[in-house]
Amino acid sequence: MSFQTAVGGWHDFYILAGTAAATLVGLLFVGLSLHLRVVIASSEVRSLARVTLANFGAILFVALFMVIPQDRSTAAVELIASGLASLIITTPSLAAALQSQDRTLQMRPRDRDAKPGRGIAKPGPDPANATA
Amino acid sequence: MRPRDRARLLLRFGLSAASYLAVTVAGVLLFSSSQAFTWLVVATVVLLLVSLRNTWDLLVTVGDVTLARD
Numbered sequence: 001m002s003f004q005t006a007v008g009g010w011h012d013f014y015i016l017a018g019t020a021a022a023t024l025v026g027l028l029f030v031g032l033s034l035h036l037r038v039v040i041a042s043s044e045v046r047s048l049a050r051v052t053l054a055n056f057g058a059i060l061f062v063a064l065f066m067v068i069p070q071d072r073s074t075a076a077v078e079l080i081a082s083g084l085a086s087l088i089i090t091t092p093s094l095a096a097a098l099q100s101q102d103r104t105l106q107m108r109p110r111d112r113d114a115k116p117g118r119g120i121a122k123p124g125p126d127p128a129n130a131t132a
Numbered sequence: 133m134r135p136r137d138r139a140r141l142l143l144r145f146g147l148s149a150a151s152y153l154a155v156t157v158a159g160v161l162l163f164s165s166s167q168a169f170t171w172l173v174v175a176t177v178v179l180l181l182v183s184l185r186n187t188w189d190l191l192v193t194v195g196d197v198t199l200a201r202d
Contacts (some may be wrong), residue, residue, distance in 0.1 A: 006166055010173070017176050028187050035194040042197075048144075048190050055148055055183040059176055062155060066172070071160060078171070085200030086152040088164075094145040098138070 010066065018063030025056040047093040059085040110119040147182045151175040 032039050032049060039045050065078040154175035161168035 001166065006169060010169060013173065014176075017180065020180065024183065024187065028190070031187075031191050035198050038194045040199045045190065045194060048186055048193075051145060051148055052183050052186040052190060055151075055186070056178045057153065058152060059179050059183070062172065062176060076159045076162035076185065077167075078155050079162060079168075081154045082157075083154075083156030083159060086155070087149060090145065090148055090152070097141045097145055104136060 002011065003075075004069070007066060007075075014063040014066045018060050018067070021056045021059035025053065025060070028052060028056070043096075051090050051093050054086050054089045058082060063083060144182070144186065147178060151179045151182070154178075 028049075039049060061082045062079065065075055065082065068075075152175075154171050158171035158175065159169040161171060
């Protein structure tokens, strides 16, 4: 099977993955822009944002490279380059996260752990079990 | 840092790094075999899932901090 035929079978998948990545990158930019002060103030938030943007960027570029009509060796070189570039971008964030002793970034706390003032309200007593 | 937090961090950042490695391996495999497509699809799906989770956590964290300030 030729390379073009093999890639053609995955064409729709990469179109869809690239579209999803581009859309989510835009949404992430909008969401972070609304809280830019927090993003600038916290290095851990910046690290997580950098890794997430690098993830979406990697998906986008992989999808682009697989959709471009080109020969096998060019696509291979582009994939290697995009993988290595993404690794280089995110390695400092990974190293910093592993060396960090404190944990200021709330890693998706469960609702039962939520405290007042952190934006998630505790549920009140169940009215069905309330005694008069 | 507690072991649980460290494991969570490793999952968050380590899966991304592993996916980048998988993309690189797929590029190397593309020179010789057609197995590269399997590696590439797995890496793409894992990257999408990790990114979605990261995005959600990021927005929740930033929103929490903003609400606490207000």
